[in-house]
Amino acid sequence: MEREATARNTLARFRAEYARHAGEPEYDEFVEEIGERSTRFREWWGEHEVIEAQRGTKVTQHPQLGTLRLHHAQTVPTGQPELRMAVYAPADEATRAALATL
Numbered sequence: 001m002e003r004e005a006t007a008r009n010t011l012a013r014f015r016a017e018y019a020r021h022a023g024e025p026e027y028d029e030f031v032e033e034i035g036e037r038s039t040r041f042r043e044w045w046g047e048h049e050v051i052e053a054q055r056g057t058k059v060t061q062h063p064q065l066g067t068l069r070l071h072h073a074q075t076v077p078t079g080q081p082e083l084r085m086a087v088y089a090p091a092d093e094a095t096r097a098a099l100a101t102l
Contacts, residue, residue, distance in 0.1 A: 011044050012051035013074075019050065020081050057091050065098040 021027045035042045054074040062068050069091035077083050090096035 012049040015050045068095045
């Protein structure tokens with residue numbers, strides 16, 4: 001279920017990007033091609049969900065540090081619509097302690 005939520009969020013962020021490039025043939029062709037290959041994409045694209053900023057908690061497995069829980073925020077800097085800024089911070093003491101060993 002987490003993978004589906006991540007996929008939906010990614011698509012909603014892509015829709016925000018797509019809106020900034022309205023009418024550009026490359027974007028329209030890309031959306032059409034994906035839609036031809038994926039019924040899920042067609043279904044979710046039709047929901048018209050848009051997310052400019054993304055926040056949440058990611059859990060990842062680091063090869064040396066083990067399980068890391070990280071709060072994250074991603075946004076588009078004002079005046080720079082082509083850039084993305086992502087910030088990560090430890091979500092718990094175990095992650096904070098593991099990262100301090102680096």
